[in-house]
Amino acid sequence: MSGASILLPAAASAVVLNTVENFNGGLVGFGGPVNYSILTGGVDGPSDGFLAITSASPNIFATRVIQPGPFTGNYRAIGANAVQFSLLDLDSEDSVVVRVGFGIRNVNFWVSNLSFDPVFGAPWQEVTVSFDDASGWTQVIGAGGATDFELALENAETFQIRADAVADGKEPDTIAGSIGIDNVSFLAIPEPGIGLLLALLPGCFLRRSRAV
Structure with missing residues (x-):
């Protein structure tokens, strides 16, 4: 960890394990420099809502939730080790490479090495990004390494879905684009x-619960 101390935000664990945000109730705290709207035609059918993120001209392409708000708080405390969401390319004219970011703005922020490039015309793509260890992430703000990664997980003041062709900078890519999130x-x-061990035990079934 670097010599400079990390200032942690006030605790506020708004994130809830296994709760699915389907955007049928509005924007749910998302904001940023691009345009946002709720459209229909989400994962669950023609009447299902989803979040559309669009920028007709080049702009910093990202959407974020800032504490207090959904998807912020202490990920470790609730037992979360992954974030899952669905992606849709809304415009054949662009290609948006999507990554996830989380942490403390301007102090300790991480971007996933794993990226997704949804294909226009393809159905919704469900993606999962693991928080298991720092090796799957790049620290784009801060210099404390794995220690900072744990601090970010325990004090996630910001959650972000962003365009990043390469996870190598503080700011997301400046592009024009349109994607759907659900x-x-x-x-x-x-x-x-662990999953394999449980599967081998007699009478043991794994089930992922989803609270809507």
Whole structure:
């Protein structure tokens, strides 16, 4: 960890394990420099709402929730080790490479190494990003390494879905683009070894619950 101390935000665990945000109730705290709207045609059918993120001209392409708000708080305390959501490309004219970011703005922020590039005309794509360890993430603000990663998980003041062709900078890409987001949830996914062990036990069934 670097010599500079990290200032932590006031605790506020708004995130709830296994709760699925389907955007049928509005924007749910998302904001940022691009345009937002709720459209229909989400994962669950023609009348299902989803969050559309659009920018007709080049702009910093990201959407975020800032504490207090959904998807912020202490991910470790609720047992979450992954975030899951569905993606849709809304415009054949662009290609938006999507990554996840979380942490403390301007102090300790991380962006996923795993990225997704939804294909226009393809159905909704469900994606999952693991929080298991720092090796799957790049610290774009701060320099404390794995120690900072744990602090970010325990004090996630901001959650972000962003365009990043490469996870190498503080700011998301400046592009024009349009994507859809639906069914965002934080999950506790068993490690592969644990899941295999449980599956081998007689009478033991794994089931992922979803509260809507």
